[in-house]
Amino acid sequence: MQNALPPALAITPPNRSLSGRVSPPGSKSITNRVLLLAALAEGTSRLTGALKSKDTELMARALREMGVQVEEPDATTFQVTSTGRLAAPNAPLLLGNAGTATRFLAAAVATIDGTVIVDGDEDMRLRPIKPLVDALNTLGIDAASPTGCPPVTIHGKGSFGHGRVEIDASLSSQYVSALLMAAPRGDGPIEVALAGKDIGARGYVDLTLNAMRAFGAQVEDQADGSWLVQPTGYRATDFHIEPDASAATYLWGIEALTGGKIDLGIAADAFSQPDAAAQAILAQFPNMPDVIDGSQMQDAVPTIAVVAAFNNHPVRFVGIANLRVKETDRIRAVANELNRILPGLATEDGDDLIVAADPDLASKLSGRNARIKIETYHDHRIAMSFALAGLLVPNIVILDPACTGKTYPEYWQMLADLGVELTPAGGRSGSRGFPL
Structure with a gap:
């Protein structure tokens, strides 16, 4: 199914809470x-x-x-x-x-x-x-x-x-x-x-x-x-091998942004992986902490940062300098793509990332018809985290969606199974919204 993905996927906001049972892939x-x-x-x-x-x-x-x-x-x-x-x-x-x-x-x-x-x-x-x-x-x-x-x-x-x-x-x-x-x-x-x-x-x-x-x-x-x-x-x-906690962060982000409830089959405190600490932070949305130390849950930072764009107040991410030497410079990539959604939404301050946050972001962009093409930099985590923005913001298009195959080959099918409509940019949607 990963091989069938088009070069770009458009996400249609579901306009409802997303709930269900999802089994994350292994760690x-x-x-x-x-x-x-x-x-x-x-x-x-x-x-x-x-x-x-x-x-x-x-x-x-x-x-x-x-x-x-x-x-x-x-x-x-x-x-x-x-x-x-x-x-x-x-x-x-x-x-x-x-x-x-x-x-x-x-x-x-x-x-x-x-x-x-x-x-x-x-x-x-x-x-x-x-x-x-x-x-x-x-x-x-x-x-x-x-x-x-x-x-x-x-x-x-x-x-x-x-x-x-x-x-x-x-x-x-x-x-x-x-x-x-x-x-x-x-x-x-x-x-x-x-x-x-x-x-x-x-x-x-x-x-x-x-x-x-x-x-x-x-x-x-x-x-x-x-x-x-x-x-x-x-x-x-x-x-x-236990399920992947980094993959679970996207599911916790879906819960936070849509007010849904997703059964992962494993409690957050049952993970041995450090990224599981993200659940406690995402659960505080829309009032996540003013300062989030990402040093011990680095792969979760892009997820939390995208969710933070809809928070009630700005969020500063600290302890994340190592994100500059991941699959891409994730500090710059997250800032660039948040600013592509709305200029001024994110700022790099040295090796810190500041997300300005706007609880009315989705409504402000609801009338914009132009597509927002998210560059993913061949980075699976950029693709998966910015797909979450598409749950609230219309016309989000994820470029190179197949890059998620690096760690979560069934990511897009998971979203489709939850009821999210995914459409090849310029194409038709398939069964349950999954692209033909």
Whole structure:
């Protein structure tokens, strides 16, 4: 169904509350973690509740290219069989714009006895990876990234080394997770320590630690903000993946904007992912906080920012500098597209984002016939979050809607099933409003 999407989708405001039962896809963050851990474990692991999307397909493909057997017995399951060792691939690993796969594998392939090139698309080649490369060099691993971004060339020696390594995680917690997940394949204990106090989305490191322990790793949290990892390797295990909290933010946003009620089949406080904290903020709409710290729920910020456009008072987003090095510069992208809806609706203040907010925004724009074409910058989160604006504002058109396939292939079908009319720009709508 994702392949059938047109180049642009127009959204017709439903003019009613949206309610129903929606099952969010599996967590991308957890799926890509446990795919890698299963590949580093000897034996067969069954991963259920998994996300099947572009990002996880890229990870699975890369693992297959390194000799791991990855089967897909059904739409939400991966079955991974491995010797516990990765083999050198015959060609560079091409990982699109999948940040988790690129960063995690840049560390993991150092356990290979051979040379591996980890690369991505033109957007990934703009995303920083130098802190991770520097950390690998500290462990005695020959890794190089001439531009500070992919491609990365790693000359592995079959082990991840041992000793203490410091990592600058101010740009991304994924650097920390990458080191931690490879560390049990060291030839001695490895201590992973933060260089400085800043870390992007610490909750994602906790996700990593929980997954590692489920696969048999011995990791000790130390009081000084470091982790001591023993060279235990991993053991195969069956693992159930919880729904994606980042995907759930769009459903909570739908509830807030339309006054509806959507049953996700899981309570917000049952998620282990940090983005679930967005629910408590969105539930306060139209009186969300004046200042929202997005540092620990970064992927939820575009969703909250679009909802904030209809809030009763302005909202300032702080702690979000890392959004500038995601799939696109999300601070600038959100500001640009909010201002496309109504000039002056958003302002960048350094690395803060200020959403002016206007509770009468929908009524002010109700008579405007010109289409508002939302540029998505190849970024799935921009597409999905700005679709929420189309629930209230007429003539919103989302360009490149297929980019949502990165993490939520059924996003548009979900909206259609809730009763939202989606029309190819200049075309006809299909059954239940879904485009033909």
